[in-house]
Every structure is written in structure tokens, then in C-alpha cells.
Amino acid sequence: MVSGSSWLNDLGYAWLVVRAILFSLVGILLLVGFIVFRRWYRGRYFDRLSRRTLALRAQWPEILSGATSGTAWRLNSFDCRIVEDILLDSIQVCDEEQLPTFLICLRNSGLLDLRVRQARSAEGWEQRSALLALGRTRAPEAVPALVEALGSPSEETIVAAVRGLSRISSPQAAMPLLELFVSEQLNVPEHILKNALLNCCRRNPALLVPYLNSAQGRTRELIARVLGELANPSLGEDLLTLAADPLPEVRASAARALARVPPEISFPVLSILALDTEWFVRLRAVIALSTIEHHRKAYVLLRALCDLNRHVRQRAAWALARVHQGKEEILEKVVATRDNYALQAFLSELERDDSLDEALDGLGKVVNQAAGAADVEGVAAAVRKHFAGRGTVAAAMNDDLVEEESVMPDDFVLQYDLPGLERRGSLDSALDGRGNIVDRVPGATAVEDAAEVVTKYFIGLDKAGEGNRRQQ
């Protein structure tokens, strides 16, 4: 080494480099050696695993019935793991009738006790894998060990315990989860908790109701969301109460749940939720309405077709286009709304449903009146022309909507009617204005211009509405 600044020379410049080279070369050799060894070892391991699995599978009926002595495989950790894997995989896909056979084998062989012990006394990954395995057993006696792990200081262990309880999928597993959650002592990602509650309360969703009633804020929203997925007709009354909840997320969940309740109970409530102040509640209500059968739902959907929110409009259009009878009449009423967006959304959905021609046939082939009306916009223009001057339809439709109010239950009218009327008043004026505004935008293809004008218009509306609310 000829040169190098003094401080590097003092460090032993060349010495350092040579050491680094040696270190790197040794490192490379070690890594390569490790890769080769690991591949070789895994190859051998899987060969052995395959051989032993085959041997154990040959004795499977005896192992399951206990005819083969447990000591033959239970005291060999390799065989023990194979048998446990087969048992847990079988439990995962078996039905309720087959489950006891597998559970008896798990209990008699002591495998279940082994996992319970690991879940209680082991640490780290060993404990977490024991918790997950316990969950997969679906055994009721696994629940206490899993619940104990919910009190662990390690967040990952708690998550593993929640996942384990989720796999148990029984109300006994749900209750400790709910109790801890409602008392705000359970801090796990929402997604995991929701899935766990969904699995555990599937057979008995009513279990959620008392906890929902005592929960507040985000906890309440989460439980309501799960209930929304699991609701069944027996929960009708409880869901009606939720529909009047001050939290919009809860109202949206109620709307989702009401789709599974008999229409005579759900329809009046869904009609009100379809007028909610929050767009996602209205959307949920419209989706639920689209799934139920009720002779009056078309009127509510027509109103939703004129919603300020495009998702609500589109979904209402989707539902209306799939109404089995009376599409011509619906089309007539859509035109009567004088809402260009509503008309185009509906015609577009009719086209997607391949029923546009059928609906137009009923109106005397109006499409033929428009030269070159090959697309929805052309058809829309033709339809508008066809209905020009038929203002009586709009009046008839308003009458229908008023009549619709009369089917609402009294308690809901008390809560919703006055604000609902107020809201509807502003909605009507907004729609009138929107019709004018869209007409001022040349052609729907200038989507950006249209969007800009409409957005500005609605921003103005929102501000005006906010001002009105403040004055009140």
C-alpha cells in the first residue's frame, strides 16, 4: 500500500479491505451452503413426510376409532404432527354430524390437551400457532384457553386468539369477544374482529343485539355492521329500532339487514331510509329495496332515481330496469321527473338489461321518431320529445308519492315526516334546477363541462341548505 490519507492508514487500510473480502467470500460460501443444505434437508423431510403420511393414512380408521394405540403415534412428534394436521383439515371441511368423531380422537389422544397447554404456557410463535390450531379444532373446551390469551400483553397473541375464536364459530366464543369489545378492553384490527364476530354469531345473530344496545360510537357501528350481514327475519323489531339510530353507519347497517326481513315489515322503513340525509344510507336502502318484492317499491325507487348522488341514482336505475312488469309506465314516470340524469341512467340500464326495445315498443316505437338515434342519448331525446306536453304524468306521480306516505307507521312519521318533507321540498327544487342546468350543457359527451357546472351548482345548493339549517 503506497498511499492513502493518514487516518485511513492508521486504521490499517489494506488490512481492512482484505478482511472485508474474506468476510464477503466466507459469507457467500455460507449462504450458498445454507441454500444447498436447506434444499437437501427439505427434500428429505418431505420424502419422509410423504412416507409416514401414507403409512398413517393406511391405519386411519383405526387411529380415528382409537383401535390403534395412541402410543404408536402420539409419542412420536413427527407422526403426531401428521395426525393432527389430518384431523384439523378434516374438521375444517366436515359437517356437524362428523365433527364429534374427530373431536373424540383429538380428546382421547391428548392432542387437544397438548395444544391447550401450549396455548397457556408457551410463548411467541409456538403459543400463536397453538392458538390457531385450537381454533381449528372447533372444540368447546378450547374456548377458555383462547379467552385467556385475549389478556396477553402481546398484540400478535391477542390477534391469534381472536382468529382462533373466530374458527371455533360458536356463540360461546362470541360472548367473551363481545364483552371485552364493548367494555373497550379488546384492541385488535377491526377487520379481524368483524370476521370473528361474523363467524361466531352466524347461527345466532340475536346474540349481538344486547351488546349493540349497550355499545356507543365506533363499537356500536361495528356490531351493527356485523348484524347487518347476519340478520334474519326473527330480528325484525330490533332492526326497526336501529333504522332510527342517530349514527348513519348504524342506519346503513339496518338498511342492509332489512333486506332479509319480510317486505311488509321492511318496506315502510326502507322507504324512509331511502330519504336519509346520508347518501350511503340511501344507497343501502335502495339496494335492499331492489332485493325485496313489494308492489309499491317502484315509487320509492323512482324517487331514488332522482337522487343527488350518482351511486344512488345508478342503483335505483338498475333496480327499476329489472322490475318484471310495467316498464313502459315506469319509463313514462321517469320522463315526468324532468330529470335528464334519471332518464339517461334508466335508459342505460334498460339497454344493459336488453329490455330497452321492449319498453319502447310499449310507447309506440318512439325511437323510430328520432333519425339516427343509435345511442342512449338519442333515445333519451326521442323519448323526451314523445312526452313533451304531457305534464299530467308528473302530477299523477306526485300523487302516488303522497299516497305512499300514508303507509308509513306512525312512530316513523313522527320522527321523519316533517324533516322528510322539508328535505323533499329542497330535493324537488334541486332536481328542477338540475334539469335546467344540464340542458344548458351542450351534449352529454362534454362530460367534464357538465360535471363542472353540476358540481358548482350543487356546491351552491349545499351551502344554501346549510344556511337554512343554521337559521332553523
Added chain:
Amino acid sequence: MILQFLQVSNDSLFVYYLLSNLINLALLIVAIYKNSLHRHRLAGVRMDSAASPFSPPISLLVPAHNEELGIVANVNSLLQLDYPELEVIVVNDGSRDKTLETLVKSFHMHRAPIVYISEIGTASVTAIYRSSAHPRLLVLDKESAGCKADAINAGINAATSPYVCVVDADSILEKDSLSRIMAGVMCDPERVVAVGGIVRILNGSKVEGAELKEVHLPRKHIELLQVIEYLRAFLVGREAWAGFNLLPIISGAFGIFRRDLVLKIKGFRADAVGEDFDLIVRLHRYLLDHDTEYHINFIPDPTCWTEAPSDYGSLARQRARWHKGLLDTLWATRDMLFRKRYGRVGWVILPYMWLFECLSPLLEVVGYTTMILAAVCGCLSHEFFLEFLLFGYAFATLISVGSVLLEEMNYRRYSRWREVALLLVYCLFEHLPYRQLTMLWRLRGMWEYLRGDVRWHELKRTGVSAQVEG
């Protein structure tokens, strides 16, 4: 005077190399630890059903420019992904071929009067198409603004989901990749704002109808070297940086973002050369400016397979463009450097990107030159010169072998003995002569950027489209 300069230069280079290698070694160690954790965690994540009704909806954005040949197969494969709430938005970015016509015909699409609100300014969207066969499919036809970012922005405007996932039209996602990448969000949905997945090289693999049937290593040397390079970049670099919440980039080929935040930062910057890197740095800036707690995550097993350049010309252009993008973003965000407000981003990752990514080709060229000069002038012994080169080479090879180890331990996409042996052999060539070649290409990118040439040179792609159609 010259000798003194050479000495100082050599010493600085020595320190630079030492530092660079130590950082890489630290990243490798962190990555080994994080990858092993991920393997264990996956067992639990798989227990959260992919079909859960609580999975948040995703809008998959596919910018397509002249993709007539492969677009149908690719859209079909995206529609078949295992994810319960999925919307696929293809943005036909002013294609001059029959991309739009092919889509309209194949998926029974028709114009739909959907309100398109241009929250992020883009080139004009001329029509929106919906499919009567696939309700989840939407096609936006827009005029080309000459950049992918503009097409993605249009897709973001039209998206209706809280999360948007950007995918290249010529890439293939594994069936469960969305469920896996969303595990990175769902572990902490309040904090996680973006997640990147791994991008792997498709060349050489067997593809049928945009579905990956068999994974094989490519045959060409240049493609094989890129496989090693990608493994090192993703499994070591991104995994380790994400561990410190310092992920500087999520690949434009596959990443998921919170839509509301992307809207707040006005989407992808249309005039950015490297729009993916630029977006992530701006996300860091926005969130730090607003004192928001956040995490930008990386999940190493949701895989996107993409075609890599298979000739030197295309690879040179790609690398030059990447380097222009790097320089462009770093220059645009230079005010974040060493600012207290930007914490670790301003003090660690951005200086690292400047010193060890952006300026590295320049420093390496200067370093090699001064070392040769010093050796010629006799102020550096030839032995030391060789030792120094050997040190740099051996250490960098160690990191590459480490990335193959990570692949072998955790993901094993290349399962045959021959393939692993081939990967290990090619680790020896990644740092001589491949690295020197990429250094020259990156220098070219730097030079072009400084001259103001930020044009997008189209890459020659040969394999995937043909395979997809076949």
C-alpha cells in the same frame, strides 16, 4: 496537487463504498428478519377469509395505450381475481390501434351516461363504457396526454372504491394477489395509506390466456440478471425500508393506495418522469405536513408478473428513464432534505436516494477513473486497487446471494435445483459486468435529463403479448 486530489478522491470513494456496503448489509439483515416474520404471519392472515363481506372495495386501474393484442386476456384475468369487491377500470389512453373496439366487442360494452367529475385535471375523457356482461367492468376512453400518469388520474376520478390499485395492462396478477396485498392494509387500516407488492419477471414462464401456468427462469442472460436485480430490490431493499416506514417507492406496475389521499395530493403528477416514485414521496410530504400518523407498507408475496426488456437497447432506455424519474422527483422534493418537519424521510431516505441511488453512477465513474489514474501515477498500489475492486464485487455479490436466500427460504417461486443453481451463478455476474452497464445507462439518463430530454421512449416488448394471445 493532482496526487493530493487523487488521494482524497480515493479515500472518499473508499468511505463511500464501505458505507454503501454496510447499509446494504444492514438492509439484508432487516429483510431476513422481516421476511421470516411475514411467513409466520401469513398463516394467521389466511384464516381471515378472502371472501369476507367486510373486505373494502378496490378499484383496479388499468391504463392501456395500444394494447390491442393482449388487453382482452388481461382484462379477463383481472375480472377473475379472487377478491369480493372489485371494480376494473380500463383507461384507453388515446390508443391508435383497436384497443377500444376490441374491448367493446369482447365485453359487450356500450356507452353509459355516467357523470365523470374531473377532480384531478386530465386530458379530456370522451366516453365511458359499461359492460352488460361484466357489471364490474368500466372503460374510460380518453385523449392521450402522452403519459401514463394522466390515464391513471382519469381512472382515479372515475373510481368508486376507497382503495385504488394501479396495474400495468401487460402485467399478470396472481389470483389471490389482491387479498394478500389487502392484508397489508387490513392489519392497520387507520394508518396504512399505501401498500406495494412484489413485481417479478415473467419472461420465460408459461402463460395461457393471461394466466400464469408455470414459472420458469428466462433463458437470456440479460433477463436472468434482471431477475436477480428485482429480487434484490424488492426482497431486500423495499422490505427493509418498509420496516422503518421509509419506503420510497411503490412500483407503478402493482400498488394499492387510499383514493382519498391520492385525490388530496392531486393524483399522479402528469409531468413527472417517474410517476410512481414521485407519488410516494409526495404522499410522505403531505402526511408529514399534516402531522398524520401513517404507514406505507410493503408485502412481499402478492405477486405481479411483468415482462422485462429482453434486449440491451430496450433495457438501456428503461434504465435511463428510471434514472431520469429518480432525478426528477428528487430535484422536485429537494426542499424536504434535512428538514425537521420531514423527520426520517428528510434525514434518512431522501439523502440515501441522492447519495447511493441518484449520484452513484457519477461517483462510481469518478471513482474508477481516479483509482486507475492513481494506480497509473503510482500513488496507489496495484495490489490495493485489485483488492478494493474485489472487495466491492464480493460484498455486493453477498447481498445478491442473500436475496436468493430470501427467495428460497420464503417464496420458492423457482423451485427446481437447476433454477436455484442458475440464480446463484448469475449472482456472480450481476456486479461485473452488468452493474457497470447499468451505471452507464443511468449516466445517460442523467445526461438526458440535464439536457431537458424527458421523452418517453417506447420499449420493445416481445414475449407476453404473444404468449397471452397464444
